[in-house]
Amino acid sequence: MITNFIENYAKLIVSYPEEISISTNIVDETFTEITIKANSADIGKLIGKNGNMINALKTMANGCKAKDGISYKIQVVSV
Template identity: 80%
Template sequence: MVTKFIENYAKLIVSVPEEVSVSKEIIEDNFAQITIKVNSVDIGKLIGKNGNMINALKTMANGCKAKDGISYKIQVVTD
């Protein structure tokens, strides 16, 4: 659920939405890492000024912890 939301949200923000891919890796029973791969020209847009955009995504992902009990770490990388 959270990965699909982040993927759809990221595609709305970036200039090259067809190059956005989101993957989820379970690290422990209650911890997962979400990796967002974007084009190098879009990394600044996804992070946002002073990190506001990525912090909003992190806040939303941490809100999902109440539902599924998993903590999420979000990482943004380029192709």
């Protein structure tokens, strides 16, 4: 659920939406790492000024924690 939202949200704000890919790494039953892979030109757009965009995504992920009990860590990397 959260991965689909993050992927769609990321595709809306970047210049190269076709290069966005999301991967998840389930560390254990209560913690999951989500990695957003994007074009290097779009990394700044995903992070945002003073980290506002990535913080908004992290806030959404924390909202999902209340529902399913899983903590999420979100990383943005260049392809």
